[in-house]
Amino acid sequence: MKHHLVLRVVAKLLIPLILLFALYVQFHGDYGPGGGFQAGVIFGAGFILYALVFGVDTATAVARPPVVRVCVALGLLLFSGVGVVSLLLGGRYLDYSVLADDPVRGQHLGILLIELGVGITVAAVMVTIFFAFAGRERA
Amino acid sequence: MQWLGLYNYWIVIFLMMAGFYVVISRSNLVKKIVGLNLFQTSVFILYISMSKVQGGTAPILKEGFAVYSNPLPHVLILTAIVVGVATTALGLALVVRIKEAYGTVEEDEIHNKDESL
Amino acid sequence: MLLSFLATTAIAVVVLRDLFAVVMLFGIYSLLTASIFLVLDAVDVAFTEAAVGAGISTVLMLATLALTARTEKKPRQWSPLPLVVVMITGATLIYGTLDMPRYGDPSAAIHQHVAPRYINESPHETGIPNIVTSVLASYRGYDTLGEVAVIFTAGVGVMVLLGAGTRSRKKKGEKS
Missing domain, CATH: 1.20.120.1200 (NADH-ubiquinone/plastoquinone oxidoreductase chain 6, subunit NuoJ)
Incomplete structure (x- = not known):
């Protein structure tokens, strides 16, 4: 991979920015364009770029497949868990108004949490799918 | 001039039919998946075209704007795009398995192999 | 354009x-x-x-x-049948668009029903300026939960079909 020096340097510069931007999109989704789906896809794309430039083995050392697989389920669990919590607090399923003392604050908290759940699942699924395809390539 | 308002829909139908044509006339499975994606994108454009309001702005509330485009189709399509790529990946995974099992991704050759068994 | x-x-x-x-x-x-x-x-x-x-x-x-x-x-022989089917379907759909509301028309049916409520009420009910986010996460939470479940299932499906990365590679190595 020596002849891809420019590519590697640029990728090294860009990947932290891509991941940072994904986090911005994730948590700023309430005010500007963005949200869990977009952030998850951008986060996943950052990892895929890393795997493409530095090789899949290096990438699996960073994002270990068992951990990523747990994340796939974790996001969905977080989403449905918020629903169960609101159910336990006396509201209806996925009714966030009961999560805090003030309905508007509760809505805010609920939306933030489920967007996080969406983001985790989407990012983990994208990375898993890519690893699955790339793992075949070597065989 | 009143027909010009339908231009978007006509392009949507053209794209839809292009995708449809690829799906029914080509035998290569990867090409078929690209065709399905064309079809899917045309539906996205149809929804987003319908949500546009003349003189409206993006549906993010801000002082000084009164007219917003309809946010509901945006929500539906936003999720549909991500679901679409996940299901496309599933289809591509099936194609890879078919290639491993049959040694080809051309539909008629797969059919011939099945017949000769 | x-x-x-x-x-x-x-x-x-x-x-x-x-x-x-x-x-x-x-x-x-x-x-x-x-x-x-x-x-x-x-x-x-x-x-x-x-x-x-x-x-x-x-x-x-x-x-x-x-x-x-x-x-x-290369396709073995070119058949006009798919093209005819596509032309007929396309013509029917174009006939269908003639009744559609014109592009950008604010009085179209789609803008009359739930959209005004989302635009007018969501800032008081959720306190979030981005209406798309509030509809996605709050008003249509079930919808989004279902979509996430579909993505989850697709991810699991790909893992089942292709093996999840490292494991399949080891297995292949043993075989060869």
Whole structure:
């Protein structure tokens, strides 16, 4: 991979920015364009770029497949868990108004949490799918 | 001039039919998946075209704007795009398995192999 | 104008037989779609389409091409039947559009029912300026839960079909 020096340097510069931007999109989704789906896809794309430039083995050392697989389920669990919590607090399923003392604050908290759940699942699924395809390539 | 308002829909139908044509006339499975994606994108454009309001702005509330485009189709399509790529990946995974099992991704050759068994 | 570019790209995708070029053109097609969404005020959707269509789905298709064949086989005989079917369906659909509300018409049926409520009430009910986010996460939470479940299932399906990365590689190594 020596002849891809420019590519590697640029990728090294860009990947932290891509991941940072994904986090911005994730948590700023309430005010500007963005949200869990977009952030998850951008986060996943950052990892895929890393795997493409530095090789899949290096990438699996960073994002270990068992951990990523747990994340796939974790996001969905977080989403449905918020629903169960609101159910336990006396509201209806996925009714966030009961999560805090003030309905508007509760809505805010609920939306933030489920967007996080969406983001985790989407990012983990994208990375898993890519690893699955790339793992075949070597065989 | 009143027909010009339908231009978007006509392009949507053209794209839809292009995708449809690829799906029914080509035998290569990867090409078929690209065709399905064309079809899917045309539906996205149809929804987003319908949500546009003349003189409206993006549906993010801000002082000084009164007219917003309809946010509901945006929500539906936003999720549909991500679901679409996940299901496309599933289809591509099936194609890879078919290639491993049959040694080809051309539909008629797969059919011939099945017949000769 | 952008829509015409889109139509041209679609024709090229249909005609070309080199699948590598088709996938690349499909990336361009997705980027054009994203710009159209931007023009049509759907910023969130444009964002997603640019990241998904021009990024991830192109990479996945290239990975598939690397595992299968790069060029499409020449069709044995050209049959007019698919073209006729497509023409008839297209003509019917175009006839159907004649009753559609015109582009950008604020009095269209779609803008009358729930959309005004979302636009007027969501700032008081959720305190979030981005209506798309509040509808996505709050008013249509069940919908989104279902979509996430679909993505989860698709991810599990790919893992089942292709093996989850490291394990399949080890197994292949043992076989050879």
